[in-house]
Amino acid sequence: MNQTQSLPRTETMLLNVGPSHPSTHGVLRVLVELDGELIVKADPDIGYLHRGIEKMCEYRTYHKCMPLMNRIDYLAGEANNLGFCLAVEKLLGIEAPQRAQYIRVLLTELTRIASHLFWLGTHGHDLGAMTPLFYAFREREKVMDLCELVSGARMFPLYFRIGGLAADLPQGFMEAAWDFVKTFPRRWRDYDNLLTQNEIWKERTVGVGVMSAEEALNWGWSGPMARGSGVDWDLRRDNPYSRYDEFDFEVPLGTREGDTYSRYLVRMQEMLQSNRIVRQALEKIARTEPGVVKCDDPRVSLPPKELVYTDIAALINHFKIIQEGILPPVGEVYQAIEAPKGEMGFYIVSDGGPKPFRLKVRTPSFVVLGSLDKLCRGRLLADMIALIGTMDIVLADVDR
Amino acid sequence: MSAAVDLLQEKFADEVVAVVEFRGDTTVVVRPQRIVDLCRALKDDHVTAFKYLSMIAGMDYLPQSPRFGLVYNLYAHKNHSRITLKTLLADDQAPASASVSGVWPTAIWHEREIYDLMGIRFHGHPDLRRILMPGDWVGHPQRKDYPLRGR
Numbered sequence: 001m002n003q004t005q006s007l008p009r010t011e012t013m014l015l016n017v018g019p020s021h022p023s024t025h026g027v028l029r030v031l032v033e034l035d036g037e038l039i040v041k042a043d044p045d046i047g048y049l050h051r052g053i054e055k056m057c058e059y060r061t062y063h064k065c066m067p068l069m070n071r072i073d074y075l076a077g078e079a080n081n082l083g084f085c086l087a088v089e090k091l092l093g094i095e096a097p098q099r100a101q102y103i104r105v106l107l108t109e110l111t112r113i114a115s116h117l118f119w120l121g122t123h124g125h126d127l128g129a130m131t132p133l134f135y136a137f138r139e140r141e142k143v144m145d146l147c148e149l150v151s152g153a154r155m156f157p158l159y160f161r162i163g164g165l166a167a168d169l170p171q172g173f174m175e176a177a178w179d180f181v182k183t184f185p186r187r188w189r190d191y192d193n194l195l196t197q198n199e200i201w202k203e204r205t206v207g208v209g210v211m212s213a214e215e216a217l218n219w220g221w222s223g224p225m226a227r228g229s230g231v232d233w234d235l236r237r238d239n240p241y242s243r244y245d246e247f248d249f250e251v252p253l254g255t256r257e258g259d260t261y262s263r264y265l266v267r268m269q270e271m272l273q274s275n276r277i278v279r280q281a282l283e284k285i286a287r288t289e290p291g292v293v294k295c296d297d298p299r300v301s302l303p304p305k306e307l308v309y310t311d312i313a314a315l316i317n318h319f320k321i322i323q324e325g326i327l328p329p330v331g332e333v334y335q336a337i338e339a340p341k342g343e344m345g346f347y348i349v350s351d352g353g354p355k356p357f358r359l360k361v362r363t364p365s366f367v368v369l370g371s372l373d374k375l376c377r378g379r380l381l382a383d384m385i386a387l388i389g390t391m392d393i394v395l396a397d398v399d400r
Numbered sequence: 401m402s403a404a405v406d407l408l409q410e411k412f413a414d415e416v417v418a419v420v421e422f423r424g425d426t427t428v429v430v431r432p433q434r435i436v437d438l439c440r441a442l443k444d445d446h447v448t449a450f451k452y453l454s455m456i457a458g459m460d461y462l463p464q465s466p467r468f469g470l471v472y473n474l475y476a477h478k479n480h481s482r483i484t485l486k487t488l489l490a491d492d493q494a495p496a497s498a499s500v501s502g503v504w505p506t507a508i509w510h511e512r513e514i515y516d517l518m519g520i521r522f523h524g525h526p527d528l529r530r531i532l533m534p535g536d537w538v539g540h541p542q543r544k545d546y547p548l549r550g551r
Contacts, residue, residue, distance in 0.1 A: 046532065047532035050533070054542065056548070090423050091423065214451075217477070218451070218504055218505050218506065219504075219506050220452065220453055220454070220504065233477050238480045239480055331422045331423065332425075332484075333423050345455055347455065347471065347473065349459070358459060360455065360457035362454055362473070367506055369509075370506060370508060371505075
């Protein structure tokens with residue numbers, strides 16, 4: 001009898017993961033082909049959370065697109081709104097007042113901290129570290145409270161407007177924000193102590209899911225994912241928007257190895273850098289004139305409420321903006337921002353009407369998830385859980 | 401930024417239809433036939449070095465004809481510049497173009513999305529299936545003649 005006949009017959013097995021499973025961070029289904037415990041192929045099946053946001057925006061005025069933008073990456077609503085506002089402002093050729101821009105930076109960076117805390121908690125939890133989740137969510141709650149202060153809503157603040165902000169900061173906000181900024185570095189050390197030198201954590205993350213810098217760019221990686229591979233690129237520094245060029249911060253690159261541990265270090269350091277930016281923003285806001293948070297353009301900004309009730313011209317203006325919407329010139333723009341998860345881009349085509357002719361949202365999660373198969377091949381099934389975690393995807397951001 | 405436009409006008413003079421500057425964005429309208437060569441040249445050239453594809457957007461310009469188009473947004477980390485390539489597809493009934501997934505693998509998913517939502521086919525694509533809609537879905541929801549609330 002020859003040897004091949006005596007060996008047991010082997011074949012690959014198809015395993016269904018998700019669509020609803022704690023480690024898939026939302027409704028993601030992955031069809032995994034396994035050879036024993038090794039992954040032969042991982043095919044993500046997405047679209048469970050597809051709401052057709054791009055299509056819906058073609059049917060509503062620019063202002064009315066804003067609530068939908070909030071819900072693209074629902075862990076960082078303010079970042080999406082900032083990107084969309086900047087894109088429409090670019091199309092219109094207007095700029096928000098200085099104070100509004102600083103407040104936008106302040107809230108976007110707070111959102112980045114909240115988003116990274118969510119990633120830290122869930123990523124740790126996926127890999128068996130229970131404690132970071134409780135610690136991270138404690139501070140995330142503080143950021144949520146700050147969002148609630150400015151807008152009344154925690155997850156979807158909807159505080160930014162095209163041309164500025166809905167209102168100035170409320171009383172008591174600055175004190176609460178300072179309180180957060182001062183305590184956060186101390187809290188951060190707690191997470192750092194729990195994981196950074198933890199042997200089990202390093203065992204699960206070092207050398208897992210390695211991507212070279214060149215491949216990272218080929219696969220469209222941006223933000224912390226690309227930086228973990230040593231790509232020294234941050235849109236806030238390299239293509240500054242919303243006055244980021246006036247802020248002093250560093251762009252962390254982790255170990256530059258491109259593995260899960262390096263990406264962990266990048267996001268950890270980014271939280272501290274964001275805290276630095278928030279601190280500077282608070283100082284800058286204090287030096288600007290209170291109340292000036294909308295651009296002085298009657299085509300775009302709603303008149304003050306007191307005037308709407310007393311002045312007929314203001315009332316008409318108010319109705320025109322709400323009913324007709326704003327009318328940008330014919331043209332097309334692309335505006336990208338450094339969202340917590342990477343490059344968030346808005347491509348708007350205007351036909352001169354009050355609604356976008358076409359709005360394309362380039363989301364970082366969609367692009368990164370497209371490389372899951374490449375990262376997983378030849379690795380253990382358990383590594384896939386670490387890799388989905390390190391991608392920091394939000395399925396609402398993937399599916400739109 | 402002009403380096404990219406120069407390169408295109410020099411090497412692909414017959415392909416470039418128009419160069420549009422709007423609000424600081426440079427858009428080059430090109431013919432669709434040699435889009436892959438063009439993208440390859442922009443990526444491999446030492447000066448332009450567009451190593452990164454930000455996105456591809458499928459366009460439906462109904463009632464215009466040609467009706468369908470593709471928009472590529474490229475980024476160069478070397479000099480932090482962007483360029484937008486825009487191309488209009490000749491066939492209104494069965495729009496198709498060549499896949500750039502061989503140049504940037506990130507295009508695989510972008511093109512799947514465009515196929516799914518716009519119904520534009522890509523030649524040479526390794527895995528052209530629906531991605532967001534269910535596999536047995538009929539129609540392409542992002543087309544302008546597809547009603548907002550579905551059929």
